Structures are given as structure tokens and as C-alpha cells.
Amino acid sequence: MPSTTTASTPTITLVTGASRGLGRNTALAIARTGGDVVITYHSKADEAQAAVAEIQALGRKAVALQLDTGDVASFAGFTERLRTALQATWGRSTIDHLVNNAGHGDYAAFAETSEAQFDRLVDVHFKGVFFLTQALLPLIADGGRIVNFSTGLTRLSLPGYAAYAAAKGAVEVLTRYLAKELGARGIAVNTVAPGAIETDFGGGAVRDNPELNRHLAGLTALGRVGLPDDIGPMVASLLGASNRWVTAQRIEVSGGQAL
Numbered sequence: 001m002p003s004t005t006t007a008s009t010p011t012i013t014l015v016t017g018a019s020r021g022l023g024r025n026t027a028l029a030i031a032r033t034g035g036d037v038v039i040t041y042h043s044k045a046d047e048a049q050a051a052v053a054e055i056q057a058l059g060r061k062a063v064a065l066q067l068d069t070g071d072v073a074s075f076a077g078f079t080e081r082l083r084t085a086l087q088a089t090w091g092r093s094t095i096d097h098l099v100n101n102a103g104h105g106d107y108a109a110f111a112e113t114s115e116a117q118f119d120r121l122v123d124v125h126f127k128g129v130f131f132l133t134q135a136l137l138p139l140i141a142d143g144g145r146i147v148n149f150s151t152g153l154t155r156l157s158l159p160g161y162a163a164y165a166a167a168k169g170a171v172e173v174l175t176r177y178l179a180k181e182l183g184a185r186g187i188a189v190n191t192v193a194p195g196a197i198e199t200d201f202g203g204g205a206v207r208d209n210p211e212l213n214r215h216l217a218g219l220t221a222l223g224r225v226g227l228p229d230d231i232g233p234m235v236a237s238l239l240g241a242s243n244r245w246v247t248a249q250r251i252e253v254s255g256g257q258a259l
Contacts, residue, residue: 019047031055034060037055061089075131075132154168175191
């Protein structure tokens, strides 16, 4: 289907897991560059509505929809709710961009990782990304963009992150396949891999543990750990018209971590 977006029409980006953290920062960065946003949230409706209000305060349109990205059976219903929201808010039937950001941290040594921990990580970080993207393909306009979030831990190895990083590694391989298979529709697909970032992700360890923060800063070429504002604007720029020729890439945004 051809894109309904013109030079004078704002793009619409769906960002999963955007009620907090990097998803929220990404949604706000997109709004600051003139785009409209659909955000999803898992359980914190109040935080999602607060994010919508921030986006609207920037003069952009936004809606929030509930979604458990680990529940594949819910994706058909979510797709229909998205269709309804698009028509009601924008008079459109498509989005321009999909940012697969939603995720959680559940860390354990390899020998101590339970099957339940493993399954939930794979369901959210890989299986969910695979089948949500599949479900939304009819709603993504030709010439659109997909960005999948990964992690710097697919390049370097730290004890306790085996299952999480393996799921993200699968997403990086999937990204290349999506770029190949969707290229005929002009859809660019890339992976963004943040390094250590000060958020509440994983219990806020990087943000709240001074010793860990200093250690990671010492491993980083630019001398500090990352902030959400180091990531969201970069994703927004990747969705911009000037990056139309970038696809199938893993782009690490880490300030030069562990070079």
C-alpha cells in the first residue's frame, strides 16, 4: 500500500513500551521533530496518559493503547484497536514507523536461570517483536521504517545477562531478514543497541548504584554512562528522511563502551 504521508503531513510512529524510560524519551523526541505518536503501555495507564499529555503539549497528536508484547494471542485485537485509533485521531489507516522498544530486565547467572525467566524474556524481547511486527505489516505504509531495540550486551558479555542478551541477539538477526524481505516495499529496518543507560530499567542499577556507574563510565570512551536523551533523539533521527538509505544495520549508541 502506498504511504499516505506527504511533506506537509506528520508521520505517525508506534512506539511500544513508551510510558517510561527509553520508549518515552523516544516518543517525546519524535514529537519534538514534528511527528505524531501512538504509544503502548503494559500496566501503568497513568504514566502512559502523562506521556500523551507531554506529547500534546509539544503540539503533536498522541494516543496510548494497552499492550502486553509477550502475549501473541492479543495482537490481533490490538491491531484492530490501533486501526480504530488511527481512523478516529488521524483519519488514516496506516502508520509510518514502528519502534519495537518494550522490554524488561530479568537477570540471573546462566546456571541459575529458570525456564520461566527464559520464556518470559524470549516472549517479550524476541517472539513478541517477531509476531507483533508480522501482525502490523498491513498497517505499515510502504516507504516506512522499523527500529528494533537491542543492547550493547550482544557485543560484550557480562555474567547474568545470558538469556536477555541471547533474545536480543535473535532480534538483531531478525532485523537483517526483515530488511531483506521488506525492502521491496521500501521499508527500512534497523537495530539500535544502547549501552549502559541511566533509567529505571533492571531496577535502576546503572542509575542508582554509584560504584557500577563509575565502573561503566570508566569503560566508555566518552567518560560517562548514557542518558535517555542520548538515545531518543538518535532514534528520531534514524526515522527522518535524511536516513532513508540506512537499513539492515546494528547501530550501537553507547558513547564507545568497552572498545
